[in-house]
């Protein structure tokens with residue numbers, strides 16, 4: 367059975383993450399439980415840092431981890447200690463970055479709907495750049511910065527109208543998507559931005575989508591962006607950085623062709639060489655996706671005339687990706703068993719939705735009480751979890767060699783309705 371991260375190994379039939387046997391974690395913390403590997407997070411970050419250090423155009427580059435992929439404070443703290451910056455999309459994410467020891471001067475702020483309050487919060491924190499996604503957002507930011515007596519550093523997020531060849535729900539750089547400023551309108555908006563008293567034009571940004579395994583759309587997008595950079599320079603608008611966004615994909619299945627980070631970055635850095643522009647990037651999934659897994663327990667085996675269901679204690683509220691995108695997560699037993707026949711199972715949760723599945727047609731030898739690990743669940747797993755069906759969200763644990771840290775305790779039911787109130791008598 368395929369294990370998708372080198373930190374994940376099987377020793378005497380027991381699955382280990384780094385030096386920790388996962389059945390012991392399930393016993394100690396219960397399931398469902400997300401488990402992350404510090405070594406895998408570090409390795410993924412270093413892949414970027416090393417590729418950048420090895421290229422002349424990578425000097426002074428900033429890797430801004432996209433917080434939305436997994437916003438646990440311990441994960442943010444691991445990246446902050448490695449020198450990362452952060453890509454945020456809300457005031458809430460900014461608060462998390464600061465609570466985790468992140469440097470506000472390394473924060474870029476993306477998102478199509480920034481409120482005035484969020485702009486104020488980010489200006490007061492002193493973030494590095496606002497990735498402005500529309501003309502009205504630019505005007506609002508100019509006004510808010512004016513009230514505070516500040517100049518807001520900005521990039522325009524330009525929509526290059528490039529097909530990233532990924533799932534349509536996670537494509538962001540096509541002209542029919544809501545993201546960014548239309549390519550044809552960007553030059554005029556830059557010209558106007560340059561006249562605004564409380565705006566400092568500093569860079570340009572583009573992010574074309576997520577889970578992209580073919581690097582060629584990134585090159586196509588950068589070519590368009592650099593053409594625009596040249597036209598702006600000719601009008602006297604000099605930019606200091608190019609933000610190439612995130613979006614590099616990971617392996618969810620054994621035969622997914624996951625590009626190496628350097629093979630994705632080098633062609634982009636080659637194009638940036640000698641231009642005097644520093645590079646910023648916003649990877650999310652690639653830094654955390656294969657550093658995390660979700661542990662769950664089989665509650666019941668339930669064969670019917672058509673299918674065999676394995677009903678587990680994790681559900682779509684814990685991991686929404688299968689229900690939302692029909693996404694595949696590799697499911698493997700935590701402890702292998704040889705005393706039950708392998709069968710084809712539908713792995714489903716307890717939530718009252720037919721769409722509540724975690725995997726279709728999985729060949730597994732199972733008995734009630736067995737633990738399963740859903741791999742590649744570090745990105746957009748816990749971050750997109752919900753309390754649907756009044757299900758407390760999972761615990762989160764980080765392993766570090768042989769050490770184990772509980773980095774978020776399981777929610778209690780009382781916490782779920784603590785903010786609610788009965789009507790008066």
Ligand SMILES: Cc1ncc(COP(=O)(O)O)c(C=O)c1O
Nearest residue numbers: 432476576612613648649650651
């Ligand atoms: C603006 C922005 N930057 C970065 C990311 C991170 O993307 P990924 O996790 O695919 O690297 C996203 C999400 O797609 C995004 O919307």
Ligand SMILES: N[C@@H](CCCC[NH3+])C(=O)O
Nearest residue numbers: 434536576577687745746
């Ligand atoms: N949530 C998506 C990715 C969206 C990226 C956010 N811009 C996923 O799980 O694949």
